[in-house]
Amino acid sequence: MKAARAIDTKTRGNLVSKALRTNSDRPFWMNFQQLKLDICDVFVFLGVWVDAIRYWVLSHDDVKNSPHLSHQHRGGVEYQIGITDRNIDVFATHLVDPANVANRVIELGRKKEG
Numbered sequence: 379m380k381a382a383r384a385i386d387t388k389t390r391g392n393l394v395s396k397a398l399r400t401n402s403d404r405p406f407w408m409n410f411q412q413l414k415l416d417i418c419d420v421f422v423f424l425g426v427w428v429d430a431i432r433y434w435v436l437s438h439d440d441v442k443n444s445p446h447l448s449h450q451h452r453g454g455v456e457y458q459i460g461i462t463d464r465n466i467d468v469f470a471t472h473l474v475d476p477a478n479v480a481n482r483v484i485e486l487g488r489k490k491e492g
Contacts, residue, residue: 381424382408382461400427405463411450413457415442419490420483423469425461434461434472435482438490 384406385396398406410423421441425432446465450456461469474482
């Protein structure tokens with residue numbers, strides 16, 4: 379499970395001053411870091427806004443094959459995915475209601491086993 383705040387990419391200052399509401403038209407960025415592909419079957423991303431938390435549940439293959447995945451450190455084993463105002467729609471299929479997060483994790487974990 380990884381969490382990131384939706385922060386305004388055009389505002390300078392501390393994280394509190396950069397915090398955004400979900401209905402903001404400001405550009406935002408959330409960076410889900412230290413993803414270790416070789417030890418996780420399922421990833422849960424929590425996107426935090428001032429007024430909401432969104433949950434995305436992705437399989438290992440979803441993360442591994444994402445065009446938004448990049449190395450976190452040159453030559454390292456950790457990766458990162460950035461969700462922004464420009465690519466958030468790509469992740470819509472992975473959006474899960476909070477009450478269904480555990481069931482979705484189990485479902486994707488079972489697919490990986492089988």
